[in-house]
Amino acid sequence: MGVDTMKSMMEQAITPSVVSIEGRYKTVLCLHAPLPEEESKLPPPNMRREYDREMRNKELVERSGDYQEKKDEYQKKEKKSFMEKAQAKLDSVSHKVDKLKTEATQSAYDKVAEKMDKDAEERFTKHFTALSLTEKLLYHDYYCTLVNQIVKETTLHRSIEGYMAVTDKSFLFMAAGSGHDPTFRVDLRDIVSIRRSIKLETVDLNPHCMPLPTPRVLPQGIMIYTRQGHVHRFYDFKPTVGMANSGSNLTENAFGLIDYAWRTINPVIPLPDYQYDCPLGIEPSAPPASAMHDVMLRGAAMASNASAAIDEAKSDPKKAIMEAKAKFGK
Secondary structure, three states: OHHHHHHHHHHHHHHOOOOEEEOOOOEEEEOOOOOOOOOOOOOHHHHHHHHHHHHHHHHHHHHHHHHHHHHHHHHHHHOOHHHHHHHHHHHHHHHHHHHHHHHHHHHHHHHHHHHHHHHHHHHHHHHHHHHOOOOOOOOOOOEEEEEOOOOOOOOOOOOOEEEEEEOOOEEEEEEEOOOOEEEEEEEEEHEEEEEEEEOOOOOOOOOOOEOOOOOOOOOEEEEEEOOOOOOEEEEEOOOOOOOOOOOOOOOHHHHHHHHHHHHHHOOOOOOOOOOOOOOOOOOOOOOOOOOOOOHHHHHHHHHHEEEEHHHHHOOHHHHHHHHHHHOOOO
């Protein structure tokens, strides 16, 4: 029995709980995803920047209202002390500076946003040249970290930094590292659930991600579940240029973008043809609370043992053949 035959038999005999999506990136399996969250309340991508602009203008109007109120109160007084006159002049100067600062900030924001859009389009075209001819980016991309599932006795990176983007038909991830790191696409029609998540530190430095246990908890990441059973986990969202999104929750913004695109292409959510069984709050690498529990645990153990055996057979084929003959006979 040759090494290739042994490898083929072992790979066919098990269903691993950890699968490779592309190259060095591995994700866990979840047979039944949790129900998706309620629809995001954020405005759609084509209105997002106008919404941000309105929020900044609203803050300026509120501050202007406070200033006008103080000004009216000052003018009503017949006698004004020296300190009151000085304070009135100071308030007037501060108000003008505040207005100029807001206008300058808006102008700077517009320039940064324009650069973010341009950079995002260039990355999209570079990594997905053919796709860029038929699909359109809905918004600029987000810089984030992708959790890479660690397999025992391997040297895979524990996390991968890169850019997350969404088109009218696809969810995209473009690694920022070398050519060995993953760049992959997920059809929006293959996504069955999207949930905000939290990230917990662990002893092995591989983050433990789980759906939000309650809406009161601030989200730290996003988990995307697919029909194929893959769970993609992202956290540590950052602006791609400067601080264009300073003061806003990037995780919420990214979630709103994905949620909008997903619901646009899938008008009925939750999906009527998918069984949502996985209990909330359970790591996707853990089996659902069902009769499959023990089976999945045994399968995971077999996958780990088989992976180690295959690696050992590759490193010393003669020894593997001798051991196989001793165990199974000639």
